[in-house]
Amino acid sequence: MARLKLKEHVINRDWCKGCGICVDFCPKQVLELDSKEKVIAARPEDCICCKLCELRCPDLAIEVLTDRDDKND
């Protein structure tokens, strides 16, 4: 299986409520809350595309776009 390659983290700042679940459970500490308590991808180069942030987000506010997804689309 080909490894997923990160394209970008799409974050919906209007939907993010800053609960911090994605930040706390990211296995690679890619995410952080900014001064407005909204999530940002601080270290996208460390992302392993596990997509657990996307799956655990209670607000559907984060989506991890990967290269293989694009081919499927």
Next chain:
Amino acid sequence: MSVKEYIRERYFPHMWCPGCGHGTILNSLLHAVDQLQLDKKDLVMTSGIGCSARISGYVDFHSLHTIHGRALAFATGVKLSKPELKLIVPMGDGDALAIGGNHFIHAARRNIDITAIVMNNRIYGMTGGQFSPLSGAGKKATTAPYSTIDSAFDVVKLATAAGASFVARSTAYHVLETIDILKKAINHKGFSVVEILSQCPTHYGRKNKEGNASQMLKFQKDTTAKIGSKALEKNPLLIPRGIFVDNDVPEYCQAYDEVIERAMKGRKA
């Protein structure tokens, strides 16, 4: 297809509190439906009252936001009149097992093809944090400042005893397991009960000093174990997760069709 295709975006951001487990359960359900490639025109969601019940407004399926505890009764009506539709009924712990306790056990007994999801946050969140039949003894709530003395139901045991033909448990933390279980529950022909432990940081977490949403999720991780795992064998006090019942028994609508056929004795309607 993206999960966004299955929601009514105009109602977002949703009304649930920051870090509410119900949002994660909605997320898991959308992924399950997406992975099964179900057509939203074939899906019906009925819900009762409470934080959990607001979920039916957010999904772009056929939806009924009904009265407290009666979501399963409405779902039974929909299913019997249109058996080709898939019924998903998310309920809160109080909605399913206090106010709707009777509907719950009888829907399970009939084995009607409905997927019941019990979003168990162990509290009545919307009305201000009263204890529910799933809070358990020794927990604090606004109606139990000196802690509750009521024991909790075990949803899995209750549903199994009542005759549900698919019974499973997961948590808001274990998203991949939840998606997998929900897919199986939706595909199961018969009454499926999926209990998903959810966190209410606003009421339950604050009252019981369980910390913020992430700490409550970690608690779910630490206090549960998969059935058949070494961890559960070593510590039977952990809450088991997984699929407990998956039986192939006659489904209600099918049995009802057979009654119609017998009554008609081969005549055409």
